Amino acid sequence: MSGGFGDRPQQSGPRQGRFERACAVADLPETGAVGVEVAGVPVAVVRTDGEIFALHDVCSHEEVPLSEGEVYDHTVECWLHGSCFDLRTGKPTGPPATKPVATYPVRIDGDDVLVDVS
Numbered sequence: 098m099s100g101g102f103g104d105r106p107q108q109s110g111p112r113q114g115r116f117e118r119a120c121a122v123a124d125l126p127e128t129g130a131v132g133v134e135v136a137g138v139p140v141a142v143v144r145t146d147g148e149i150f151a152l153h154d155v156c157s158h159e160e161v162p163l164s165e166g167e168v169y170d171h172t173v174e175c176w177l178h179g180s181c182f183d184l185r186t187g188k189p190t191g192p193p194a195t196k197p198v199a200t201y202p203v204r205i206d207g208d209d210v211l212v213d214v215s
Contacts, residue, residue: 114202114213114215115136115213115215116202116204116206116211116212116213117135117136117211117212117213117214118209118210118211119133119135119140119142119151119209119210119211119212120133120142120209120210121208121209121210122149122205122208122209122210123208124210125142125143125144125149125210126144127144128144128145128146128168128169129143129144129145129168130142130143130144130163130164130165130166130168130173131164132154132162132164132165133154135201135212135214136214136215138153138214139153139154139155139162140152140153140154140201140212140214141153141154141162141163141164141173142164142203142210142212143164143168143173143184144168145168145169145170145171145184146171148171149203149205149210150184150185150200150203151200151201151202151203151210151212152173152182152184152187152198152199152200152201153187153198153199153200153201155198156175156177156180156194156198157180157189157194157195157196157197157198158175158177158178158180158193158194158195158196159175159177159178159180161175161176161177163175163182163198168184171183171184171185172184172190174191175194178193179191179192179193180192180193180194181194182194182197182198184200185200186200187199187200201213201214
């Protein structure tokens with residue numbers, strides 16, 4: 098007779114990410130950021146030099162939105178104290194921040210920007 102736990106399919110391999118809609122591509126300035134929430138996580142979606150990035154929308158130095166900062170040269174600068182973060186890695190590139198912020202994978206699906214915060 099079947100019906101036990103051994104009959105359930107087993108998942109194998111790495112966990113697949115879940116890309117969710119963050120915003121429309123048209124919502125993004127040519128160079129700048131918008132702050133959104135994806136699956137309960139604050140995310141800064143940033144466009145610069147024709148590329149789109151996503152990172153945690155909270156400065157690691159002070160808890161303020163990075164999406165309200167200035168964007169230039171693959172960098173976002175926190176408006177409060179000037180901490181700078183590399184959009185590709187989340188690593189701080191200028192003080193006073195010393196801790197990185199999380200970055201998230203991005204996909205474009207038609208007119209939508211999808212982000213995986215899992």
